[in-house]
Amino acid sequence: MNCFSQRLWRTSPIQGSSSKNELVSSKPARMNGWSWPPQIFQVIGWLMFCYLAIVSFGIYIPLLPLPWNYVLYSLTGITFTVHFLTHIAAVTIDPADASVRAKQSYSRPMPLFDRTKQQHVIQDLHCYLCDVKVGPKVKHCGVCNKCVEDFDHHCKWLNTCVGGRNYWYFFVALSSATLGVLLLVVVLLFVSIQHYLDPNSLRTAPQYGKICFSTGLLGNGTWLVFLPLTPIKTSSSGLLILAFITVMLSITCLLLLCHLLGFHFYLFYKGISTFDYVKMQRQKETRRRDIEPGNANPVKNNKKVRQVRYVICLSLIMENFKKSAARENSFHYGTENPKENTPSMYLITSINITVTPYFSPLQKSR
Secondary structure, three states, rough: HHHHOOOOOOOOOOOOOOOOOOEEEEOOOOOOOOOOOOHHHHHHHHHHHHHHHHHHHHHHHHHHOOOOOOOOOOOOOHHHHHHHHHHHHHHHHHOOOOOHHHHHHOOOOEOOOOOOOOOOOOOOOEEEEOOEOOOOOOOOEOOEEEEEOOEEEEEOOOOOOEEOOOOHHHHHHHHHHHHHHHHHHHHHHHHHHHHHOOOHHHHOOOHHHHHHHHOOOOOOEEEEEOOOOOOOEHHHHHHHHHHHHHHHHHHHHHHHHHHHEEEEEEEHHHHHOHHHHHHHHHHHHHHHHHOOOOOOOHHHHHHHHHHHHHHHHHHHHHHHHHHHHHHHHHHOOOOHHHHHHHHHHHHHHHHHHOHHHHHHHHHHHH
């Protein structure tokens, strides 16, 4: 019982020290998503956000005819701005439990956990790594190396945990990203279709009139990008190739975002978190493996075998006891020895027979 009153850290001697109980240091806890090192998914996410923003506001939305370009400027600008702000908030907020935030300095390394001494990091609402009392919905994240309040999941795109303190920022960022990419896909499809049907409808910007007036000629293969600030000429093929690449990337992002957003709507409907869902799936998988033929639990099988043997032995004892009682009530003649037919002797004989019930002569005769 002393293990519950001590901090269970893994210890080993440090080089140059003769002590065998020195603390082995590990990586320090992460404060938020800006803590070093960054995740590769985090970098990819920011690069994709910058690319889509440049392509949207610099190339394709300016090509839309009036007044749709102003409408898409407003809608796309709002969604991108909301996503940017909520993304920053979700990454910056520390999702750790209040007791951890009050105690943790995020500078000293955390101890390693020794599973030979303690099975779970959190037991009896006490974290043996953070050395604090925590709530019932707190989980110690192995990546961030700290206890997270109302833990949902560790997000590689944010490079931090998603918990009770930053979950709604994460959800709004996810929703706004989905809406923004959807609007961009609509704009790209409209521009691509209009390029073949009526390309002049995409050349309503005043800069096209200036070029036509100065040169006296505006070919069908000449297009302007980065309107209205810095007009740059490009070819029709370059515009369509860039649109195709952007559509493929946008559709890929849209599928991932819609899948994740739909999953969280499902969690809302069930009233559970991502971590609860993962635990439930693991429990279902464990039960499924237990009932599959050939994968049954040997402990359960042994219990069933012992119960069957006990029932067989008990039935044999009762049958032999009835036979001994019948013989006791029968008549005895002078040539017989009554002591050989006492109930106690027959009862002992029946017990000796049922020691190995599967191989007893009485069972074979039946």
